[in-house]
Amino acid sequence: MDELWKNSIDRLESRREAVLAAGGAERIAKQHASGKLTARERMEALFDDGTFVELNDQITSRCSDFGMDKKKKPGDGVVTGYGYIHGRVAFASSQDFTVGGGSLGEAQAMKICKAMDKAMEMKTPFISINDSGGARIEEGIDSLTGYADIFYRNTIASGVIPQISVIMGPCAGGACYSPAITDYIFMTDYAQMYITGPAVVKSVTGEVITSADLGGASVHSSTSGVAHFVYPDDLSCLNGVRQLLGYLPQSNEDLSLNVPGTPVDNSAALSDIVPADSKKAYDVRNVINSIVDAGSFFEVQESFARNIVVGFARLDGQSIGVIANQALYMAGSLEINASDKASRFIRFCDCFDIPLLTLVDVPAFLPGSQQEHGGIIRHGAKLLYAYSEATVPKVSLIMRKAYGGAYIAMNSKGTGADIVYAWPIAEIAVMGGSGAVSIIGKKAIEAAEDPAAKRAELLAEYNDKFMNPYIAAEHGYVDEVILPAETRSKIAEAFKMLETKDRTLPLKKHGNIPL
Amino acid sequence: MSKYRITVEGKTYEMDVELIGANGAAVQPVAKAATPAPAVSAPKAAPAPVAAKPAEVGSGSVVAPMPGTILKVLKATGDSVKAGEVVLILEAMKMENEITAPVDGTIESLSLNEGSTVAGGDLLFDVK
Structure with missing residues (x-):
């Protein structure tokens, strides 16, 4: 190998290492310590073993305001790509909380949109794993437009491909609306979703509430109805996504898998x-x-x-x-x-x-x-x-x-x-016997010598006829x-x-x- | 293959229409059923979803889920109960609904009589 090849390969390898290093060992350790997997580990858990293929690993923010030129990382806080689930292709994105808190900027949004566009062209499900502090403030309205680009694609893809959102950390403000447009929302026990967080709620209304009580998995699965599935941790949650996809077709032009079981007639x-x-x-x-x-x-x-x-x-x-x-x-x-x-x-x-x-x-x-x-x-x-x-x-x-x-x-x-x-x-009827007799037998009951007996007689007749x-x-x-x-x-x-x-x-x- | 009758400027044509796929083969209307039917591969265990805890008012407060009439009162204030044990029967919506203790404990503030009517959301009793 000549020197030029070697230098080029070294350069690529160091760039690849930088991508895999994500937010650094310390932040990855912190992610693990809080019981969570990293963005890439989640992709491995979501897809059939060894089938995940990453796309656009080098995409990086172009922003340099407010010190972003020193903070930005290759990959821009999201991992995207495709893999196989039960042997069928699916595309996915997975926000990386170790990189800038997974905050969404222009480049991250573009990366997610590229994967969504592929899912639509290939007619495969799209799975979006959310673990992000929200909009990247340094990038201003370009960040907000990034959300809009995602919402738009979610809407256009609705009814064409199954779209599944998985919330595995914070999901606040505008970030909630992509999951809300998709077909199903999965949450882990330590995920939260809210349009305005506890601090804003307190400053505006004076109400003091924890983030779990405001928008935790229990609230959204039982009270608000926002979430469809709740699991205790990342692995069980991603297995749940796999389980759901087993019932679904790849798109509206495909048929669901037939999975012959042992038909038992109980x-x-x-x-x-x-x-x-x-x-x-x-x-x-x-x-x-x-x-x-x-x-x-x-x-x-x-x-x-x-x-x-x-x-x-x-x-x-x-x-x-x-x-x-x-x-x-x-x-x-x-x-x-x-x-x-x-x-x-x-x-x-x-x-x-x-x-x-x-x-x-x-x-x-x-x-x-x-x-x-x-x-x-x-x-x-x-x-x-x-x-x-x-x-x-x-x-x-x-x-x-x-x-x-x-x-x-x-x-x-x-x-x-x-x-x-x-x-x-x-019992197929316009209404229950008791209510019906009170209306249709009102006069007969009032006129009877023994109203209670008349009522019982009419009720028996109604029940016999309609129940x-x-x-x-x-x-x-x-x-x-x-x-x-x-x-x-x-x-x-x-x-x-x-x-x-x-x-x-x-x-x-x-x-x-x-x- | 579908048959169509088309009229152009008063002249009627009968046509056989066949949908052609990218490779020139006729596309069967049922072609999408050709999805192979492998057993769903399960390289990873598929645990059942975990039920989230139902929302209760306070720890052991039980409210009427809907308007109705108290048909039976099976426990009294001071009785100890296990979670899931039936405390009241609420007749509502053409059903005798069993109202159970949400947690283990002692019944408090149960002052309903058989025949009392309750509105949806009314406190029925506490278990502490």
């Missing part, structure tokens, strides 16, 4: 799980687990709006989305948060051709001024809109209650369900009344028949879902 257990007395509660997740492929149910937003359960599962190896009323919480009634949660899940599944299974046991929309003033009309409307708009195969099973507007909202025949099954204990699935079946709103033991085989058969379903919406720019 439908015989269903009549033990669900009490025939519709006043008694049960955990609907036991119903889901008895219907879908063993161990395949992967719940989304399990701690938020627990009155409705949503998640992915497999039926004969094929991905499906499951939406189920949860009798254990708020009697399974629909309210604002449950409507939002289910609608967004339905629309995600529809974007990516994942068929929908709806398990219905719903008493009503929750009454009260809190709900009305909170806008249950526009929130509940999302559910009707999302179901009506979805063109994927849609199968419903009415297990017990299906009352009033809530029955119609839960994938009813009228809003486009392909196949509706009901169990023989199903069953047969009027709905006679009128075609239920396709078949099935035995609990037939549940899995009937549902699997329906989805098989629906594989070639071809329903399209009229040509339009996009609909106007009530937001």
